[in-house]
Amino acid sequence: MTTRRVTLVDVARLAGVDKAIVSRVVNADPSLVIRPDTRERVLEAIQNLGYRPNSAARSLRTAKAGTLGLVIPDFANPVYAEIITGAESAALAKGHVLVTGSSTGAHSSMERYLDLLGQGRVDGLMLASPTTPGEQQKLESLGLPWMMVNRRDTGEHHRYVILDxxxxxxxxxxxxxxxxxxxxxxxxxxxxxxxxxxxxxxxxxxxxxxxxxxxxxxxxxxxxxxxxxxxxxxxxxxxxxxxxxxxxxxxxxxxxxxxxxxxxxxxxxxxxxxxxxxxxxxxxxxxxxxxxxxxPLQELGARAVDLLLGSSPEDEVAEVVRTAMELVYRESTAPPKG
Amino acid sequence: MTTRRVTLVDVARLAGVDKAIVSRVVNADPSLVIRPDTRERVLEAIQNLGYRPNSAARSLRTAKAGTLGLVIPDFANPVYAEIITGAESAALAKGHVLVTGSSTGAHSSMERYLDLLGQGRVDGLMLASPTTPGEQQKLESLGLPWMMVNRRDTGEHHRYVILDxxxxxxxxxxxxxxxxxxxxxxxxxxxxxxxxxxxxxxxxxxxxxxxxxxxxxxxxxxxxxxxxxxxxxxxxxxxxxxxxxxxxxxxxxxxxxxxxxxxxxxxxxxxxxxxxxxxxxxxxxxxxxxxxxxxPLQELGARAVDLLLGSSPEDEVAEVVRTAMELVYRESTAPPKG
DNA sequence: TAGGGTCAGTCAAACGATTGAACGACGCTA
DNA sequence: TAGCGTCGTTCAATCGTTTGACTGACCCTA
Missing domain, CATH: 3.40.50.2300 (Response regulator)
Incomplete structure (x- = not known):
């Protein structure tokens, strides 16, 4: 009853081509030279079988996960909600999925989180949580690009984005x-x-x-x-x-x-x-x-993603996002009496 | 300069054993029979090299991602913050990572999300967002276990957890x-x-x-x-x-x-x-x-995770979480005048 | 001393996609 | 008609783990 999942090979067989062709079609490989009718057959086969690339296999081969991690202290804090929203949208725009974890729950110390993420699950990590020196060291040892968001790091190698x-x-x-x-x-x-x-x-x-x-x-x-x-x-x-x-x-x-x-x-x-x-x-x-x-909390989140993806782990990053800051004048302020 | 990442093979070589042993040690395979000193060598090698299992490879082999997806409408809504918190903590307790996405952002329609998740990236999907019939169909076609959270589904195959x-x-x-x-x-x-x-x-x-x-x-x-x-x-x-x-x-x-x-x-x-x-x-x-x-919003999130992991995709699930509901009497209510 | 039963490991085939290299057919040119 | 370049496609190695099957050494027992 369980229909085996559809792989490249299935598509290739149905289209009567090698799986390499299918892979290149799927990924729009610019070096691919292909007859229009072949491409057509491939696309049709993909459609008919409902093929979806297996991301584990892809990640394994390419050593890219297509995922970014974001650790915040608490989902209930609306400040982080804004940061998440900005980060998520920037990540999606670059074809990445965002994994957001909170570091305060019973089961979710930072370290446990880092363990669970293991290797190859995220391409980079953003931290908006307070971080102990021990954790920061563990973080560095992961060999992942990382970035502190809305707080400066304490090490000597700086990688952070903050607001003014x-x-x-x-x-x-x-x-x-x-x-x-x-x-x-x-x-x-x-x-x-x-x-x-x-x-x-x-x-x-x-x-x-x-x-x-x-x-x-x-x-x-x-x-x-x-x-x-x-x-x-x-x-x-x-x-x-x-x-x-x-x-x-x-x-x-x-x-x-x-x-x-x-x-x-x-x-x-x-x-x-x-x-x-x-x-x-x-x-x-x-x-x-x-x-x-x-x-600009959303911009902060978005900028963190861009910097994370656009810099190598050794680079120093120390950016202050300054856009769109303004006073919103409502009812709680007025001239003093007299 | 880029230190190649550490694999099972590296650990095995250092410990002077086969990688199969290392794998079984790492996963605490109960069928493994091993001399204490060998195990010691392996553990030491893991420690020294800082080995962390590659989750892409693991997912590929086992066809399990160790990840659950949760789609909500909006991070800024504190109701969902509670649900996320409960779901995350339940997921972590079962050794899973939670990926939470919002479906309202510019780039993040439900469908786009489903595409990005692809195959093999999550083991199951929880939806707290309103879902169109088209999306629900796409969802079913993924062949993933899924669960509606805090809303009933519209199809004929019911899978939901709600509150009373x-x-x-x-x-x-x-x-x-x-x-x-x-x-x-x-x-x-x-x-x-x-x-x-x-x-x-x-x-x-x-x-x-x-x-x-x-x-x-x-x-x-x-x-x-x-x-x-x-x-x-x-x-x-x-x-x-x-x-x-x-x-x-x-x-x-x-x-x-x-x-x-x-x-x-x-x-x-x-x-x-x-x-x-x-x-x-x-x-x-x-x-x-x-x-x-x-x-009990957190319980709702937690229960969703448990049901998702504890049921096969074909099962009907229709649960109402009833724990811990109570009136919190504050200042906005009082007997009527007169 | 042959045979059986642990014990403690090793071997090797997957999983599904990517990608550089190789290959055959064809058309052109000299 | 030999040689070459281009086009369109196939081959096959590789990523890092998992896991069932296999093996060799050793000890016992008959």
Whole structure:
């Protein structure tokens, strides 16, 4: 009952030619010289038998898998959803399939993932997950092209694509400054996150061009979650005089920041303005609708794919994607009172 | 400079044995009889050379890819994020890698995806995307085991896993009834969505056990997006006397429903209670925090994998996952006024 | 001491596609 | 009519593993 799968040989037999011909027809080999009627017969046979090339055999022979891997921390984080979408579409455009894995699940440590991928299953690996030195070493030992996405690597051989997070922070802070804010605090991301550090740097830089000093108590760290944001905001309120504006390192924390402000009976934007990084769909539907900095996350994913495919593993790659960054002005920011 | 990749033969040579031995050691072949010191030599050689089995060769020989495919409409939808997470972890637990593709991108129609996957790249395919009859036929012609996830298939050969959406609707409506609501309307999902129909059915059933009639104007359809929810809610307000409670078919539409109610100056939950399906992380951070019905989305994904691997392609599979469904009572529901 | 039974391995044929090299037929030219 | 080039096609090695069949050494037992 199980119809054996159709191979090149079957097609060749039906078309009355050698399988080499069929292979070259399938792959549109430019060196192939063939009579039109022969080609016709071959195509017909392919059609009739419903032949589909076996990718395992092809991969084995060509040592190319036609697949790229992408490891992210968590599917539930919409930031990565955007990156995946961009990467997938770029991969497909180049005839590759994208395998996306998350590294946080019970069964899916990075290392286990690397093992499962084994050799010859992917042609390259993109990592958007935090990576331990051990893992990075294992990664290098695979002999695969790899690329860090949205974070810089820690080794001495650099291969990464990131966004201009400092610039994003500047856009946000400058927006607040233009509105007339002077007392601007920052809810930063976790120390371990590369993006968080760059956004904090951008905040400091933007403040530096003004004459407004930034003191240690103007910055509080959260862990990029709503709860973390809520706690960081509470800390800021406790420590200093009430700010008139907050720059939040990501939207998830901004959600918590809004919670804390609501509890403290501070109105947004009348009493405090809030602006955050990443224009996720969610931002528009918060109350009040959140002013954000839109970042080219899809482009980031796409660029990672292009760089991965377009460079040899030894090349140094250190690119900053700068396209299409802009401030999206919504309801959570306004001029300060008085 | 390019170090050739390490194969079984290299390991065998270093260990001074035949490659067959190495293969059986690697795969823990139970029929293998081997001296402890030989095994030791082999393992050492593997270690020293950093051998990793080539999965293309392995797939070719065994006609198993060790990979499962999952096609979803959109990575940005958190409902699918949950399904992916569950599926991935189940797949990994069974030694498989999960390839997740979205079918909405510019380059990624279902058909193109199926072509790219070719033969021998995945051992089975799970579809959470809406599927046209043409696509379903193509799917069947692949000779791969497949499974519809969270939607029923349209062919005569059934293979699907779904959730008990009618029951979810009942839980929601019963919650409202218990609070004392009588005038309960429903913002339903799009007609084409199987889940939407089942939730609407559940709503009707739950209302039927009471003596409260459900009229046509008590139901409005949206497209599962915030905007769709906003418009559907506006329609309900226009058409009938103001309801005291709304059951919304998903959280995305609930976001829009809240917007519309806010614009209409109706307070939630004082004037109107709102409850929606799916306890996504977002629900907790809306204002007011949304009462929801938690659905076992991860289990759904995991079960899909188990069924896919544990059934032959000809089997009929029609399973409803019923675990762990519960009402999550937050701030958006309360007894009606007066 | 012939024969049988482990034990510990080796041999070699697949799996299906790719690809450089070889080959026969034909037409041309000298 | 020998020689050569071109056209259209076939040949066969190869990619790295898996796995059933086979073998040689050794020990026991009759």
């Amino acid at each position: 997070d400092a610039q994003a922070a500047k856009l946000a802070v400058e927006h607040l400054l233009e509105l007339g804010h002077r007392k601007i605090v920052h809810v930063a991301g976790p120390f371990g996150a590369d993006t968080a550090r760059r956004r904090a740097t951008g905040y400091r830089q933007a403040m530096k061009v003004t004459d407004i000093p930034v003191r240690a108590e103007d910055i509080a760290r959260g862990d990029y979650t709503p709860r973390g944001g809520a706690e960081a905001m509470a800390e800021l309120l406790r420590k200093g005089p009430a700010p008139t504006a907050v720059f939040v390192a990501n939207v998830a924390m901004a959600v918590g920041v809004l919670d804390t402000l609501r509890r403290a009976r501070m109105r947004v934007p009348e009493d405090v303005s809030v602006v955050a990084v990443h224009d996720l769909p969610l931002a528009e539907h918060l109350v009040p609708a959140l002013t954000t900095v839109r970042m | 959406d009618a029951q979810a609707a009942k839980l929601a409506v019963e919650h409202l009834l218990e609070l004392g609501h009588r005038k309960i309307v429903h913002v339903a999902g799009p007609f084409g969505a199987d889940t939407a129909r089942r939730r609407a059915t559940g709503y009707r059933q739950a209302m039927k056990v009471t003596d409260i009639p459900v009229r046509a104007e008590d139901i409005a359809r949206g497209d599962y997006t915030p905007r769709g929810g906003a418009e559907a809610m506006a329609e309900l307000l226009r058409k009938g006397p103001a309801p005291t409670a709304v059951f919304v078919a998903n959280v995305a539409m609930a976001v829009g429903v809240l917007d519309t109610l806010r614009r209409a100056r109706m307070r939630v939950p004082e004037d109107v209670s709102v409850v929606a399906v799916h306890d996504l992380p977002l629900a907790e951070h809306l204002v007011p925090a949304l009462t929801t019905v938690r659905m």
